Amino acid sequence: MRTVGKSITHDSADLHVSGTAIYIDDMREPEGTVHVAPGYAKEGARGKIILCDLSAVRAAAGVIAVFAAKDIPHKNDCSPTAGDDPKLLQRLRSFQFAIQKPICCHLMLLKKAMLKNPLLIKSSVN
């Protein structure tokens, strides 16, 4: 065998060490690329979402679309087996360990410029 037992350099090693290996973030995005940003209820990591008013988000300049759980046409789950990992939250969620992790209740499609603008989302959790 040509390779077994031999010390062979990673074929991208020269690029890695010189910073010339190209990663997704280093590529110029195609014109018109939209970006996805998760929206969170900052009030807590556990509880029932009783209000999630996305009208201000929908109306904000640069926002192309907003998706909440009800917009998912198929099953709202991305777990591999147990069916316990909703993609977007509708009602109840408790994170056992991540005490400060906020609830993700919707996704927004944005133009890039919007990524640095905080959006006012009215929501409450109890």
Added chain:
Amino acid sequence: MSALTFMRRGAVVQIEKFAPDTMLLDYLRLTEKSKGTKEGCNEGDCGACTVVVGTPHNGGVRYQAVNACILMLGQIHGKELITVDDLARDGVLHPVQQAMVDAHASQCGFCTPGFVMSLFSLAHEKRDVTRADVVDQIAGNLCRCTGYRPIIDAGLAACNAVDDHWSRAQAKTSKILSGLEGDLFVGDDTSFFASPASAEKLAELCAQYPKATILSGGTDVGLWVTKQMRVQAQIIYTGRAKGFAAIEDHGNVISIGAGATHTDVLEILSHLSPDLGELLRRFGSRHVRASGTIGGNIANGSPIGDMPPALIALGATLHLRHGKVERSMKLEDFFIAYGKQDRKAGELVWRVDVPKPASNQVFKCFKISKRFDDDISAVMGAFLFTVEDSKISAARIAFGGMAATPKRALKTETALIGKTLDEALSVVLDDYAPIADMRASAEYRVTVGNALLRKALMEAAGANDVRVLQP
């Protein structure tokens, strides 16, 4: 000067207009379009964005690795900026890069540019590096696939008597940089980045613009921009103000200018107490210590800043300055409540005076964090015991992570007085009702706080490096 001026690739670069809160990493990746420097965590933790900044120093140049993600562009005025894109020359890899290739020290390669720059700075800073030097240097660079062993091998192979383009150009570089002294003010009254060249001018500017953000290292303020998206319209940078970072040994007191970085004080405070030296060695990472300042760590008022509890226990006095008016207070009195410090708008944390422990005093301090290096404390405890005739005659205890501010344990201190170090082991820490958060549960904090008190007492009595406490 009204244009940001720095050295880059052998030439002097000038920028006349920029948003005051432009981060260096964004400048590199988005404006200069140098994509070698990577954006990882964007909060000064992972080191993927490591760049090297050169500062004139004793006729030569001092090269330090810093995190470009939380360094503001304005902070590199008067400095040389080196990124991973610059190292290979005429198609030949730099010795540090070649050592990384030879040691198989990259896998996905995303963290690699940061490691290369980190080792590059070490190679210029030290000769005959040890394994400990390398490990310490890369504590602020996280790798999640290659593993550190080959990276450490590369560091040991390459960081030894480096002779390269930069070491040979030191005298010339130093001369150019030394010509860039003087005050910098870019922008107008409403939006500016100012970098005064003297402590006097710094105090004057802060008083003149009381709403401006006072920026020292940027290891906290940087996150206001990158994580909280808070626009900083007026910025006054303290890092170039001559005299603001002065460190003076007055015999029984060490006087530390607020602008002194954690790297600057490491040696002198290690001599004051080995525990304090170890605390500083574990403070953030070398990247963070090269940027972050003692004054900034106090001024931001964090309940989990590591220096305030240690300095409070040592009995430090804080000096503040507003314009030409100076006032002082005991350091513990500066912290009023969570996020509230006794500092007026436009007032600067100016200097902290730290008494050295007397011959009948023992100082101990310990940091507890989830990860040993490059991590924020869950609990940080500091202890100063005065022992006379085998009995504790005075005690100063302060904790971080146990209350909303760095706080003294006054009740516990009183309970210790009159007891021998051995008798004092029965005293229970009785001053705090800590909260539970992502770093530790409330119960853990209480348990650890008590364990640290016992550890401090046992080590004060002569035990070495107590690791396991019997119930």
